[in-house]
Structures are given as C-alpha cells and as structure tokens.
Amino acid sequence: xxxxxxxxxxxxxxxxxxxxxxxxxxxxxxxxxxxxxxxxxxxxxxxxxxxxxxxxxxxxxxxxxxxxxxxxxxxxxxxxxxxxxxxxxxxxxxxxxxxxxxxxxxxxxxxxxxxxxxxxxxxxxxxxxxxxxxxxxxxxxxxxxxxxxxxxxxxxxxxxxxxxxxxxxxxxxxxxxxxxxxxxxxxxxxxxxxxxxxxxxxxxxxxxxxxxxxxxxxxxxxxxxxxxxxxxxxxxxxxxxxxxxxxxxxxxxxxxxxxxxxxxxxxxxxxxxxxxxxxxxxxxxxxxxxx
Numbered sequence: 001x002x003x004x005x006x007x008x009x010x011x012x013x014x015x016x017x018x019x020x021x022x023x024x025x026x027x028x029x030x031x032x033x034x035x036x037x038x039x040x041x042x043x044x045x046x047x048x049x050x051x052x053x054x055x056x057x058x059x060x061x062x063x064x065x066x067x068x069x070x071x072x073x074x075x076x077x078x079x080x081x082x083x084x085x086x087x088x089x090x091x092x093x094x095x096x097x098x099x100x101x102x103x104x105x106x107x108x109x110x111x112x113x114x115x116x117x118x119x120x121x122x123x124x125x126x127x128x129x130x131x132x133x134x135x136x137x138x139x140x141x142x143x144x145x146x147x148x149x150x151x152x153x154x155x156x157x158x159x160x161x162x163x164x165x166x167x168x169x170x171x172x173x174x175x176x177x178x179x180x181x182x183x184x185x186x187x188x189x190x191x192x193x194x195x196x197x198x199x200x201x202x203x204x205x206x207x208x209x210x211x212x213x214x215x216x217x218x219x220x221x222x223x224x225x226x227x228x229x230x231x232x233x234x235x236x237x238x239x240x241x242x243x244x245x246x247x248x249x250x251x252x253x254x255x256x257x258x259x260x261x262x263x264x265x266x267x268x269x270x271x272x273x274x275x276x277x278x279x280x281x282x283x284x285x286x287x288x289x290x291x
Contacts, residue, residue: 042055
C-alpha cells in the first residue's frame, strides 16, 4: 500500500505498487506530508497547510487529529511505539504525541522553531531522533525528543530540505541543502563531509532516499530550476551518478520492494503537479521502468 499527498486533491492510495491510484476520503486540500503506521497500513496521518488529519481505516474516513493552525511539513510515526507521533511544522517547531494524536506537546528544549524540513527515528535506538531545519542545520535527540542539541560539525550550509538515515547502517546519515549540496555523516551526525562534487548543478536538494541494503547508494531529488529529476549516487562519495528524468522537482522519494521481486524500487512524488511516478528497478536503480 502506498499513500501520496497531492497539491490540491488530497490523499491518493495505491494497492498495486503504483500501477493504479484511487482518491481517499480526504479530497480538495493541499497535503504536504503523509505517514502510515509501519505496523498497520490502515492508520495514516496527513498534514495540510493548516491542520493534521488522521484515518484509521485506510483513508476511507478522516478526522482532525487535534493539531490545528499549524503548517505541517513532516510527520513520523515511531516504528517501535506507533502511538508516538512526531509532527514538524513551518515556523511552529516540532510536536509530539504519546497517545496517537489525542494530545500534543511542543518540543522546544534546544530545538530551532524554524521550518522542520524532515524528522527521522533511528531504526535500532528508539530514543535517538534527528531533525533537519531550514535555518539551523541538524539537531539530534537521544532521549526521545525531550532535549535536542545542534549537530553541525562540518556542515557548511544549514538551510536543509531533507534528511535520511541509512536503514542498513544507521550510523550513516545524509542531508540535502537548498544550495544543492549533499552531506554525509558516518558517526550518527556528529561529523559531516560534503560529498556533492558535480551532483546537482547548484539546484536545491528536494528529497533523499537510501537503498535499504546499501548505505552507499543514495537517490537524490533535484530541482526545481532545472527539472533534473532523481540522481543516483553509488559508492562512497559520488563514484557513479545516474539521472532519472521525472518531469519536475521530486518532493518525496520512497524506496522499497513494491513488486515483490527482491530489488529496490522507487516511488517519486513530483512537486508542483498531481503526479506520482513509480519506477520499478533492477541493479539498485541502474535500470528503471515507469509504471
């Protein structure tokens, strides 16, 4: 099951790895973030420009999740404690709920209140979280979000648009910046190295995804100025770059085995239009076919 937020048509859903899509019960709104429970795909949150919505029946019905007057930019449901939900906003900081959205608290200890571009939870250390911001770089928490510290050693551009942890090697973290740079840390975000080289021609990094079986294979969404689509980085640094044209700047990339053949596929949500591209791949992304 794949959920996709659209520019002005709400949330769409696919149950056949992206071959066909159908509207859910949330329509006619701009959806900027979507997150499904990793243990129950029928539980899903959607963030709009002014509220947080929730469905418990696969998107058929939606209700407000008690977080209004916020411009939602990112949502994470905790993989080990699915009733714990984190919501990043544009200018209102980061919120957390321990009870599946019934009540919320704002996390302010050491964390910037600017735009929270992305949140990620460490896949094996449940209390470790990372937040990428648009003005102050990366923040890390080791106590479930109660306290945060800036973690920007080596990060020369702190206007971030994306952050991802490598599933196969969670000490490896990547961030993308508004100036088109990609930084990599192999030390839980303690120290960063610029691995951009000739990747993005200076256009903003709009999305990142990492192959589930290799921390050195990274998919980078670039744009919107040149509409370069997705570029694939292979090996440490940028040993190989492969471009995949998607039409416009990707706002989100999700990796996974969506057709059950044991290799990594890409789901690319294109910015500025109601369009989701699903690329079924082989050889870690070197051959892609759009459905």
